[in-house]
Amino acid sequence: MATLVKKIQLSWWDRLYFPSVLKGMWITWGHFIRQILTPTSKRFTIQYPEMKKEMPEGYRGLHELKQFEDGSIKCVACFMCQEACPARCITIEAEEFSDLNFTQGFEEKRPKVFKIDMLRCIYCGMCEEACPKDAIWLRKDYELAAYDRLSLNYGKWDLMNTYADTDGKPIQTESSELPPSPPRNFVTM
Amino acid sequence: MIFSILSLTPELSWMLIKVLVCIGFLMLLAPPLTWVERRGSAMIQDRIGPNRAALFGKIKILGLAHVLADGLKFFFKEDLIPKDANRSLFWIAPALAFIPALLGFAVIPVGRSFQVEGVTYHLSLIDPNNGMGLLYPLAIGGLAVYGVLVAAWSSNNKWSILGGMRASAQMVSYELGLGLSVLALFVAVGGYDPHEVILDQVEHGWFLWRQPIGFLVFFVCQFAETNRLPFDFAEGESEIVAGFHTEFGSMKFGLMGLTEYIHIIVASALIVTLYLGGWSIPFNGDGDRWPVLVTVASFLVKLLFMCWVFVWVRWTLPRFRYDQLMYLGWRIMFPLSLLNLVLNAWWITR
Ligand code: SF4
Ligand code: SF4
Numbered sequence: 090m091a092t093l094v095k096k097i098q099l100s101w102w103d104r105l106y107f108p109s110v111l112k113g114m115w116i117t118w119g120h121f122i123r124q125i126l127t128p129t130s131k132r133f134t135i136q137y138p139e140m141k142k143e144m145p146e147g148y149r150g151l152h153e154l155k156q157f158e159d160g161s162i163k164c165v166a167c168f169m170c171q172e173a174c175p176a177r178c179i180t181i182e183a184e185e186f187s188d189l190n191f192t193q194g195f196e197e198k199r200p201k202v203f204k205i206d207m208l209r210c211i212y213c214g215m216c217e218e219a220c221p222k223d224a225i226w227l228r229k230d231y232e233l234a235a236y237d238r239l240s241l242n243y244g245k246w247d248l249m250n251t252y253a254d255t256d257g258k259p260i261q262t263e264s265s266e267l268p269p270s271p272p273r274n275f276v277t278m
Numbered sequence: 279m280i281f282s283i284l285s286l287t288p289e290l291s292w293m294l295i296k297v298l299v300c301i302g303f304l305m306l307l308a309p310p311l312t313w314v315e316r317r318g319s320a321m322i323q324d325r326i327g328p329n330r331a332a333l334f335g336k337i338k339i340l341g342l343a344h345v346l347a348d349g350l351k352f353f354f355k356e357d358l359i360p361k362d363a364n365r366s367l368f369w370i371a372p373a374l375a376f377i378p379a380l381l382g383f384a385v386i387p388v389g390r391s392f393q394v395e396g397v398t399y400h401l402s403l404i405d406p407n408n409g410m411g412l413l414y415p416l417a418i419g420g421l422a423v424y425g426v427l428v429a430a431w432s433s434n435n436k437w438s439i440l441g442g443m444r445a446s447a448q449m450v451s452y453e454l455g456l457g458l459s460v461l462a463l464f465v466a467v468g469g470y471d472p473h474e475v476i477l478d479q480v481e482h483g484w485f486l487w488r489q490p491i492g493f494l495v496f497f498v499c500q501f502a503e504t505n506r507l508p509f510d511f512a513e514g515e516s517e518i519v520a521g522f523h524t525e526f527g528s529m530k531f532g533l534m535g536l537t538e539y540i541h542i543i544v545a546s547a548l549i550v551t552l553y554l555g556g557w558s559i560p561f562n563g564d565g566d567r568w569p570v571l572v573t574v575a576s577f578l579v580k581l582l583f584m585c586w587v588f589v590w591v592r593w594t595l596p597r598f599r600y601d602q603l604m605y606l607g608w609r610i611m612f613p614l615s616l617l618n619l620v621l622n623a624w625w626i627t628r
Binding site for chain 1: 325
């Protein structure tokens with residue numbers, strides 16, 4: 090069915106066009122002057138590699154596996170996150186971790202392998218929700234790029250150490266091998 | 279001196295200098311104008327614009343290096359010709375668009391004529407009283423249609439042909455208003471030589487104030503002639519891809535792009551000469567005492583300002599609809615210019 094388009098009757102002033110054109114040019118001139126006088130740091134555009142945007146609270150970026158103060162991993166390899174992950178990109182292998190045997194008389198689990206394929210991950214934050222130990226967090230890093238697929242398959246050590254910035258923890262770099270796990274303090278009760 | 283080695287007469291060498299300087303000026307001004315367009319439009323739209331390309335990877339100079347990079351890129355692009363294109367016309371088309379655009383500048387005086395040892399030197403490529411006067415740039419401007427049309431026709435592309443047809447219809451219809459508005463000006467001056475027009479303006483004030491309607495019509499028609507927004511129907515990228523130069527690539531496209539900017543410069547020069555007093559300096563009487571270089575500077579300032587206005591208008595106004603364009607051309611601009619002519623004719627016979 091044909092649609093009848095109603096024509097809008099302009100007033101004679103509008104139909105002169107030139108006043109409105111001049112007004113428009115005045116507006117664009119204002120924008121031009123304002124933008125040219127604004128220093129780069131205050132403009133809307135963020136000049137990316139030099140300037141970076143502060144991500145909002147709750148932004149879901151690169152994961153971090155949390156550590157205790159002594160540097161041991163918080164994760165207990167319960168597989169909750171792996172189950173929750175809709176993208177099926179978490180791979181966990183558990184191992185027994187028996188320092189506590191001596192004093193406590195029981196054993197704990199910890200992940201031997203904890204891998205997240207960052208290329209499959211959809212950064213939904215389900216793992217963070219599912220974790221009973223608050224061991225996995227999604228943080229604000231978003232600059233994930235690499236030259237090959239394998240290097241975006243983050244392992245346990247990567248996940249524990251990549252993100253350390255706003256926490257105040259130092260970023261550990263340039264040690265290719267796994268750092269020796271620090272001696273666990275005996276729990277004194 | 280090199281001129282005596284080449285055994286050139288002073289007139290010839292003066293001519294040679296003028297040709298080199300004028301064409302060099304046009305060719306050198308057009309690329310920075312693309313920069314002005316890109317950065318200026320960015321500023322108008324609260325963006326930043328291209329600012330990344332750097333000379334030797336270091337010197338950024340506000341993105342001016344993009345101009346160089348673009349030019350260089352055009353040279354090294356593959357030169358494609360569509361399968362069923364008319365090859366010879368396809369090759370000629372960019373030149374056909376480019377050369378008329380360049381030629382229009384020839385009669386524009388860029389500064390006051392001066393005398394050295396009894397010889398008068400004129401600062402326009404073609405000396406005054408040549409019998410062509412301002413008819414020449416108008417006639418050459420009319421040729422610009424062929425560049426667009428040939429480019430469109432030869433590339434065997436439906437978008438192109440649509441763009442070409444639109445552009446030719448538009449240019450032809452706006453030429454009427456253009457001619458008539460200039461006619462009113464000639465009537466007021468009593469001559470059609472650019473020098474006479476400028477001297478008349480030195481004496482009696484700019485035509486911008488004396489014939490505002492004529493200026494308005496001429497100005498709008500120049501936009502149509504240069505195929506710029508709000509009248510860029512030849513391109514209309516949201517409707518017909520890139521219009522008449524859809525199929526052009528590499529340096530052919532570069533030439534087409536350059537043509538647009540040279541058109542702007544020549545149109546600005548025409549507007550300055552006809553309506554803004556050419557090389558004269560406002561509020562400063564007596565045209566014979568101004569130093570030549572100051573008049574040249576005055577002309578350049580006006581020219582650059584007009585070029586900026588072209589850019590400015592482009593980023594302010596949206597494109598017309600085609601029927602609106604034709605309506606504006608035939609039902610408003612044409613009668614307005616006629617009215618202007620009649621009014622001025624009455625004014626001088628009063
Ligand atoms: S963010 Fe979502 S997709 Fe990524 S690992 Fe966690 S649960 Fe899986
Ligand atoms: S990260 Fe949390 S949910 Fe995942 S295995 Fe470790 S403790 Fe369980």
